[in-house]
Amino acid sequence: MSEFYRKLIENNKKWVESKLSNNPDYFVRLSKSQNPPLLWIGCSDSRVPANEIIGAEPGEVFVHRNIANMVVHSDMNMLSVLDYAVNILKVKHVIVCGHYGCGGVKAAMSNDSVGIIDNWIRHIKDVYRFHKEELDAIEDENERFNRFIELNVTEQVYDLAKTSIVQTAWKNDQELHIHGWVYGLKSGYITDLKVNLSSNEDLDEVYQLKL
Numbered sequence: 001m002s003e004f005y006r007k008l009i010e011n012n013k014k015w016v017e018s019k020l021s022n023n024p025d026y027f028v029r030l031s032k033s034q035n036p037p038l039l040w041i042g043c044s045d046s047r048v049p050a051n052e053i054i055g056a057e058p059g060e061v062f063v064h065r066n067i068a069n070m071v072v073h074s075d076m077n078m079l080s081v082l083d084y085a086v087n088i089l090k091v092k093h094v095i096v097c098g099h100y101g102c103g104g105v106k107a108a109m110s111n112d113s114v115g116i117i118d119n120w121i122r123h124i125k126d127v128y129r130f131h132k133e134e135l136d137a138i139e140d141e142n143e144r145f146n147r148f149i150e151l152n153v154t155e156q157v158y159d160l161a162k163t164s165i166v167q168t169a170w171k172n173d174q175e176l177h178i179h180g181w182v183y184g185l186k187s188g189y190i191t192d193l194k195v196n197l198s199s200n201e202d203l204d205e206v207y208q209l210k211l
């Protein structure tokens with residue numbers, strides 16, 4: 001068995017001990033319920049660990065991660081997480097957090113086939129198509145890549161707002177803010193894209209559901 005694998009259980013024991021040394025009731029208290037104020041929709045990339053980069057403790061963030069932090073309306077996994085977070089946990093904030101250097105977005109910029117994931121990445125290609133004029137006008141490839149990442153996050157924020165789940169919450173005057181962030185792999189800092197939505201009137205008319 002590899003050293004890396006063997007260490008995992010050992011690390012877990014050390015982590016439990018350190019938590020208990022600060023508070024002997026730590027796990028007893030946590031096990032009773034969860035009341036996180038935040039749903040995080042992020043990329044699966046191993047370098048963007050949700051809790052760690054925002055200094056959040058267990059119990060504070062409900063998390064959904066997939067390749068390139070996508071909000072795909074036929075994804076039952078995403079819909080179920082969103083429904084539970086909004087309607088049961090009553091989170092007040094949803095953050096879509098992308099990251100510069102995202103491999104999924106990079107793949108969407110190219111014409112290379114990378115297997116079954118091509119079908120997932122196609123959703124990101126749609127974002128390119130919507131913003132083709134702006135993106136094609138950026139000559140520097142890295143700058144274009146960065147902008148594509150930001151636009152992808154922004155589109156996912158809007159896609160969240162288009163769901164019946166979010167629109168229903170807003171119609172019922174439930175407090176629910178949706179934000180778009182991009183994490184910098186090279187700096188560790190987050191950039192807030194300031195695409196904060198809090199009403200379905202922020203959507204194009206065709207998406208506004210009469211609920």
Ligand code: ZN
Pocket residue numbers: 043044045067068069099101102103104105
């Ligand atoms: Zn990524």
